[in-house]
Amino acid sequence: MSTTKEATMVAPAPRRTVREPQRPAKKRRAWDEAPRWQIYLPLSIYLLFTLIPFYWILLFALRPAGSTSLVPWPMTFDHFEKVWTERSFGTYFQNSVLVGLATLFLTTVVALAGGYALARFDFRIKRAFMLALLCSQFVPGALLLVPLFEIFAELQMINSLGSVILAETVFQLPLSMILISNFIKNVPYSLEEAAWVDGCNRMTAFRVVVLPLLRPGLIAVGSFAFVHSWNHFLFALMFLNNQQKQTIPVGLNTLMSADSVDLGALAAGGIIAAVPVVLVFAFIQKWLITGFSAGAVKG
Amino acid sequence: MAQAAAVAKPPAPPRRRRASATPRRLPYLLIAPAALLMLGFIAYPVLSVFYYSLQDYNPTKPWRNGFAGFDNFVHAFTEDPLFWDTLIFSAKWVVVEVGLQLLFGLALALIVNQTFVGRAVGRAMVFSPWAVSGVLTSAIWVLLYNSQTGITRYLADMGIGSYGTSWLSDTSTVFPAAIVADLWRGVPFFAILILADLQSVSKDLYEAAEVDGASRLKQFWHITLPHLKDAIVLSTLLRAVWEFNNVDLLYTLTGGGPAGETTTLPLYIANTSVDAHNFGYASALTTVAFVILLFCSIVYLRLSKFGGEDK
Numbered sequence: 001m002s003t004t005k006e007a008t009m010v011a012p013a014p015r016r017t018v019r020e021p022q023r024p025a026k027k028r029r030a031w032d033e034a035p036r037w038q039i040y041l042p043l044s045i046y047l048l049f050t051l052i053p054f055y056w057i058l059l060f061a062l063r064p065a066g067s068t069s070l071v072p073w074p075m076t077f078d079h080f081e082k083v084w085t086e087r088s089f090g091t092y093f094q095n096s097v098l099v100g101l102a103t104l105f106l107t108t109v110v111a112l113a114g115g116y117a118l119a120r121f122d123f124r125i126k127r128a129f130m131l132a133l134l135c136s137q138f139v140p141g142a143l144l145l146v147p148l149f150e151i152f153a154e155l156q157m158i159n160s161l162g163s164v165i166l167a168e169t170v171f172q173l174p175l176s177m178i179l180i181s182n183f184i185k186n187v188p189y190s191l192e193e194a195a196w197v198d199g200c201n202r203m204t205a206f207r208v209v210v211l212p213l214l215r216p217g218l219i220a221v222g223s224f225a226f227v228h229s230w231n232h233f234l235f236a237l238m239f240l241n242n243q244q245k246q247t248i249p250v251g252l253n254t255l256m257s258a259d260s261v262d263l264g265a266l267a268a269g270g271i272i273a274a275v276p277v278v279l280v281f282a283f284i285q286k287w288l289i290t291g292f293s294a295g296a297v298k299g
Numbered sequence: 300m301a302q303a304a305a306v307a308k309p310p311a312p313p314r315r316r317r318a319s320a321t322p323r324r325l326p327y328l329l330i331a332p333a334a335l336l337m338l339g340f341i342a343y344p345v346l347s348v349f350y351y352s353l354q355d356y357n358p359t360k361p362w363r364n365g366f367a368g369f370d371n372f373v374h375a376f377t378e379d380p381l382f383w384d385t386l387i388f389s390a391k392w393v394v395v396e397v398g399l400q401l402l403f404g405l406a407l408a409l410i411v412n413q414t415f416v417g418r419a420v421g422r423a424m425v426f427s428p429w430a431v432s433g434v435l436t437s438a439i440w441v442l443l444y445n446s447q448t449g450i451t452r453y454l455a456d457m458g459i460g461s462y463g464t465s466w467l468s469d470t471s472t473v474f475p476a477a478i479v480a481d482l483w484r485g486v487p488f489f490a491i492l493i494l495a496d497l498q499s500v501s502k503d504l505y506e507a508a509e510v511d512g513a514s515r516l517k518q519f520w521h522i523t524l525p526h527l528k529d530a531i532v533l534s535t536l537l538r539a540v541w542e543f544n545n546v547d548l549l550y551t552l553t554g555g556g557p558a559g560e561t562t563t564l565p566l567y568i569a570n571t572s573v574d575a576h577n578f579g580y581a582s583a584l585t586t587v588a589f590v591i592l593l594f595c596s597i598v599y600l601r602l603s604k605f606g607g608e609d610k
Contacts, residue, residue, distance in 0.1 A: 141544070144585075238573075
């Protein structure tokens with residue numbers, strides 16, 4: 001309890017600097033005021049482009065098969081029922097949630113440890129390690145499918161969700177680590193040192209002083225990891241042959257590559273695939289901008 | 300940022316040594332999990348790709364397996380027209396896609412950076428496709444482009460185009476159709492990154508420019524754009540690599556068709572290894588793709604003088 005209190009006493013200074021860019025300036029001047037139509041007109045046109053596809057899939061998911069109406073009325077949930085049970089999307093959904101959460105957790109924890117080392121220490125292989133992180137961005141995961149498959153076969157992990165979780169985590173790690181180390185650099189080291197003087201060890205000082213300030217960054221990185229692994233397709237397609245183990249994108253692909261595509265089922269499956277990420281996204285959107293501007297592109 | 304790094308630099312002062320028991324080993328312990336994972340699942344596979352690229356390796360034809368020298372590379376460059384076709388298509392795909400995404404993303408970021416009623420909702424809606432997967436994007440656009448029930452039917456009802464057109468199976472329309480589908484998902488990426496960077500432009504600069512009577516266009520050209528430069532360079536590079544490597548969308552939307560018209564090099568490689576089981580040749584193509592990517596990235600960073608102003 002007392003340690004938390006200390007943290008809140010120490011915290012305000014950096015917290016304000018983190019938040020600052022996001023707060024709309026009170027004194028908006030004429031230079032900031034574009035004519036309203038210059039905002040609303042292009043925005044509306046772009047929104048049409050963004051939203052019509054969403055409406056289209058909703059329409060197909062909700063209207064009865066064979067209907068050509070442009071409004072989803074009479075409304076039916078048959079497609080959802082069918083896709084959830086007959087096409088095993090219920091199972092896929094569970095698998096995807098498991099993969100997404102495990103990837104989120106693993107990526108955040110491993111990247112947090114590594115990011116802290118990169119931000120706070122100078123050590124011999126640091127430059128080489130940073131270079132390796134950057135270079136790994138050019139390694140196409142899709143092109144490593146064959147050797148990765150062989151490794152997982154060797155480890156007897158084919159057809160286990162563990163293979164997908166590991167592969168997703170590994171390819172999320174480099175960028176996550178760079179981002180997190182930048183977030184940590186933005187927290188003044190003196191805050192941690194002050195906590196040590198007060199008798200905290202390094203771990204406690206980190207947990208109490210640094211971690212709360214990393215919240216926007218961690219939310220951005222974590223949601224990235226979740227959304228990526230939720231969406232990613234090739235690893236699951238390659239490493240999971242058992243239908244009971246597959247994930248939602250693989251299920252969608254199966255629906256799409258069928259000889260005669262059941263459009264209603266495909267649309268319903270698509271909605272099921274979209275809902276979690278769109279919800280996550282709506283929730284974290286604010287944090288994303290702050291998180292990025294706090295340390296994304298600048299080293 | 301430089302200051303933050305400098306603070307960490309001096310080797311452990313006595314105070315710090317007391318704070319943790321093993322200050323010298325600690326950084327290595329902390330990066331160990333990440334380093335091990337990356338060694339095992341990135342470095343080792345990359346090395347084995349290099350190794351296989353010099354081998355004839357095909358599990359379905361084991362009698363031919365063995366050391367091949369540079370035969371695979373020679374074959375790619377001299378005897379395989381598909382290699383050149385797919386490489387050229389990849390370049391076309393990446394340039395058009397990244398260029399358009401940047402253009403629209405920048406415009407969009409500038410618009411939603413203004414203050415207006417409904418900004419939060421507007422941002423959320425505009426950015427939302429970013430979260431959608433390549434496969435789901437394909438599913439959505441398959442529904443839209445479908446010849447019987449897609450958008451073309453309703454356009455035809457209004458007298459635009461003709462009934463029964465399927466844009467994805469016509470060689471003359473498949474490229475723009477796929478480009479638009481990928482734009483739908485790709486523009487928000489740039490918009491988000493650029494919007495984030497716009498938050499850090501000093502307002503004083505605009506006020507000063509305003510006092511000097513600079514027009515909004517001039518302000519954009521002389522203040523906003525230079526500020527965004529590094530972010531733009533880095534995000535276009537990351538995106539270009541990503542667009543080159545990512546096969547989800549084209550694999551599911553067109554399958555590389557019709558008639559191989561939309562097959563990128565990575566898609567060709569995936570087909571070579573997964574369908575044809577020609578791992579040796581696929582590895583050689585992967586090596587070539589990797590070298591091309593690295594080379595283009597270095598040239599791009601040099602040409603754009605990334606981070607140049609600081610030095």
